[in-house]
Amino acid sequence: METLLNRYRNITVLLLVIFAQLVLIAVQVRNDRDVRMVRIWSVTAITPLAKVLETVRGGTSGFFRNYILMHDAREDNRRLQAELDRLKMENQFLKGEISTADRAKALVAFQQRTQSRTIAARVIAAGAGANSKVVFLDRGSAAGVERGMPVVTPDGIVGKVIAAYPTASEVMLITDPEFAAGVVSQKNHVVGTLKGQGQSACKVEYVPSEEKVEVGETFYTSGDDRIFPKGFPVGVVRVVRPSSPYQEVLVEPSGLERGLEAVLIVLEGVHQAIPEVPPANAPMYLGTPPPQAPEEQATQPAGPAGTDADKLVQKYRQIGAAENHKFGEGGPGTKPPDFNIKVPPPGSDTETRGHGDAENPPNGQSPAKPAKPQGASNQAGAAKTGASASPRPRVPASQQPPQDQ
Amino acid sequence: MTEYGDRYLVGNQREQVSRFRARVMLFVPLAAILFQVYVPRFDFLGFLAYLEMPLLVTIYFALMRRSQIGGLFIGAFIGLAQDSLSIKQPLGMFGIVDTLVGYFAASVGLRIDVEHSVIRFLLTFFFYFFHQFLYWVLARGLLGRQVAFEIQLTLVLGLLNAVVGVTLFHFLDKLREPA
Numbered sequence: 001m002e003t004l005l006n007r008y009r010n011i012t013v014l015l016l017v018i019f020a021q022l023v024l025i026a027v028q029v030r031n032d033r034d035v036r037m038v039r040i041w042s043v044t045a046i047t048p049l050a051k052v053l054e055t056v057r058g059g060t061s062g063f064f065r066n067y068i069l070m071h072d073a074r075e076d077n078r079r080l081q082a083e084l085d086r087l088k089m090e091n092q093f094l095k096g097e098i099s100t101a102d103r104a105k106a107l108v109a110f111q112q113r114t115q116s117r118t119i120a121a122r123v124i125a126a127g128a129g130a131n132s133k134v135v136f137l138d139r140g141s142a143a144g145v146e147r148g149m150p151v152v153t154p155d156g157i158v159g160k161v162i163a164a165y166p167t168a169s170e171v172m173l174i175t176d177p178e179f180a181a182g183v184v185s186q187k188n189h190v191v192g193t194l195k196g197q198g199q200s201a202c203k204v205e206y207v208p209s210e211e212k213v214e215v216g217e218t219f220y221t222s223g224d225d226r227i228f229p230k231g232f233p234v235g236v237v238r239v240v241r242p243s244s245p246y247q248e249v250l251v252e253p254s255g256l257e258r259g260l261e262a263v264l265i266v267l268e269g270v271h272q273a274i275p276e277v278p279p280a281n282a283p284m285y286l287g288t289p290p291p292q293a294p295e296e297q298a299t300q301p302a303g304p305a306g307t308d309a310d311k312l313v314q315k316y317r318q319i320g321a322a323e324n325h326k327f328g329e330g331g332p333g334t335k336p337p338d339f340n341i342k343v344p345p346p347g348s349d350t351e352t353r354g355h356g357d358a359e360n361p362p363n364g365q366s367p368a369k370p371a372k373p374q375g376a377s378n379q380a381g382a383a384k385t386g387a388s389a390s391p392r393p394r395v396p397a398s399q400q401p402p403q404d405q
Numbered sequence: 406m407t408e409y410g411d412r413y414l415v416g417n418q419r420e421q422v423s424r425f426r427a428r429v430m431l432f433v434p435l436a437a438i439l440f441q442v443y444v445p446r447f448d449f450l451g452f453l454a455y456l457e458m459p460l461l462v463t464i465y466f467a468l469m470r471r472s473q474i475g476g477l478f479i480g481a482f483i484g485l486a487q488d489s490l491s492i493k494q495p496l497g498m499f500g501i502v503d504t505l506v507g508y509f510a511a512s513v514g515l516r517i518d519v520e521h522s523v524i525r526f527l528l529t530f531f532f533y534f535f536h537q538f539l540y541w542v543l544a545r546g547l548l549g550r551q552v553a554f555e556i557q558l559t560l561v562l563g564l565l566n567a568v569v570g571v572t573l574f575h576f577l578d579k580l581r582e583p584a
Contacts, residue, residue, distance in 0.1 A: 010473040014508050017481050021497035021504065025547055028495040037547065 100261055103153075107262050109311075110154035116229055117269035118152075119143055123260045124168065133159075133176035133196060139265060140165045148227060148268045156233040156255030157181065157265050159222060169265070174202055174253050182224035183234050183251075186274055188212050191222055194234055194251065202235060204249040213240050213249050220274045231272025318343045423469035424582040430466070430573025433577065434483045437462040442490045455562050457533060459483045461570040463503050464532050465577050467510035468519040476514075494547070502539045506532050522571050527572035533563040 005012065020326050105121075121139035139145050141164040151158040151171050159179065163170040172179050179196040183204060190211040192204040207213060217237045223230030235251035244250075267354040318340070320327055325337040445454035467476030485493035488496045489529050510532055519525060538566030541554040 010477075010508075013474050014504070016479050017477055017504050018501055021481065021485070021500045022547075024500070025495045025497035027546055028497075031549065 011053040063305050068246050106154045116266045117266040117268040119267050121265050135171050137169045140164050140167045140169050150228045151263050153255045158255045182217040182222040184222040186218040190247045207247045207249050209244050229269030229271050275386045422471050429580045432460050438486050459487050460536050463507050464510050465574050467507040468514040471514040476507035478509030480504040494559045525573045526567045530563045530567035533566045537565045
């Protein structure tokens with residue numbers, strides 16, 4: 001160090017003297033804004049260094065902060081991933097719950113609409129065998145279930161009770177090879193016998209080759225087997241193979257399409273008419289109507305319910321009728337009807353439909369009980385009238401109360 | 406550089422280091438500064454204001470003493486004194502310029518023979534130009550003054566100061582202590 005200073009002593013002294021005089025100048029001189037040069041020089045000399053230092057400090061602290069944040073982000077990511085998985089499972093569970101609720105809702109609607117006396121039950125177990133086509137329901141003899149009672153869903157028949165225990169019952173599905181039921185086609189009323197095959201499809205036997213059965217046609221229960229009441233949907237024809245003396249007809253059971261969770265056990269069956277119109281492929285279940293204001297509920301008659309859109313359409317029709325206006329007629333510019341006039345609430349003047357009781361059932365319902373299902377209760381309870389089941393426009397035709405035939 | 410050339414330009418450094426009495430080192434710069442500030446007051450001597458006597462004295466002492474530190478301190482002293490006597494001139498402007506002139510003049514005096522009149526003339530001319538140019542740079546850079554630098558005038562005045570300087574140096578040589 002000393003050698004270095006000795007070597008550069010002259011230049012060092014020169015720089016010191018120059019620097020001292022620079023400071024001297026800086027202290028004396030002010031710029032045009034009356035700021036001393038020493039201040040300007042100091043700021044000019046210091047601020048770039050401060051800027052560099054701040055940049056380095058900010059970058060360093062930012063790096064460490066980002067590192068810490070990334071570290072936390074990794075933990076957050078792991079936690080959020082776990083939460084996402086949990087929510088996915090919860091979502092699946094809730095979807096299942098919604099599906100179950102929809103089915104239960106449809107089941108209730110069907111239960112209210114059908115004339116047969118039914119009891120809802122849940123599938124609680126399946127048969128132990130690999131090819132077992134047997135399920136267990138949570139309703140047994142204690143609830144009035146007896147051997148031989150049919151089991152149905154709004155979509156179609158499911159099977160029949162083969163054993164009734166106090167708290168549960170065993171049901172043979174229609175896909176079981178030993179299952180058999182009398183069926184009739186919807187279009188040409190071709191009668192046959194539905195038999196399970198141990199597969200997803202069932203077979204309709206004893207259909208003469210000269211009878212006309214179409215693919216896509218729906219088979220209904222014929223009531224001939226004295227188990228299933230007439231008029232319950234069975235399934236849709238998927239395959240028709242001509243053969244002699246009987247055709248080979250394969251039917252896809254409609255009651256098993258959506259899986260089995262909740263079913264109805266028909267305690268006392270009532271024959272129903274076979275609808276003219278085949279059921280829609282995808283039945284639409286109506287939810288509960290939207291909540292209404294108390295005063296609105298008071299003004300609403302206990303007539304046919306419907307959606308708000310249905311009520312609005314009905315109201316507009318009434319307005320059009322009151323003003324002799326026909327919707328769809330008249331060109332642009334014609335005077336529209338006055339939608340502000342007072343009209344009776346929708347449904348107040350409509351005919352009450354779909355109501356009846358066991359003795360005086362609505363349209364086409366067979367007032368007399370059909371052949372009582374084997375093993376059914378002997379109690380002559382009135383068939384479910386469906387008094388609270390008002391007509392629902394979007395319910396599939398197969399689930400509508402049958403019309404007169 | 407040949408051995409002869411080295412001897413011609415550098416010579417025997419020990420023999421060529423000039424020594425001056427302290428009163429000479431003090432009186433001569435003061436006289437030069439006094440000349441710089443006092444003589445131009447007379448109208449008939451106004452042309453003498455173009456003579457940079459403090460600068461010439463600085464160059465002389467720096468060249469003859471052949472000490473960089475001594476040269477820069479001589480320059481700093483004379484420059485600061487010149488600044489202190491100048492109106493509206495911040496202290497340090499001439500100080501910095503004369504410090505650098507003294508340092509570089511001493512550096513040159515270490516390497517070449519400064520006894521020769523031609524060398525003295527050239528060095529005086531060069532350092533005058535360097536002095537003026539450096540002052541212009543500092544005035545613009547440090548003080549932000551928009552001053553002009555007239556090269557032709559500076560060159561002419563440099564020649565004038567060089568002539569005066571060679572003559573002055575001849576008289577100052579008489580004040581050296583005998584070896």
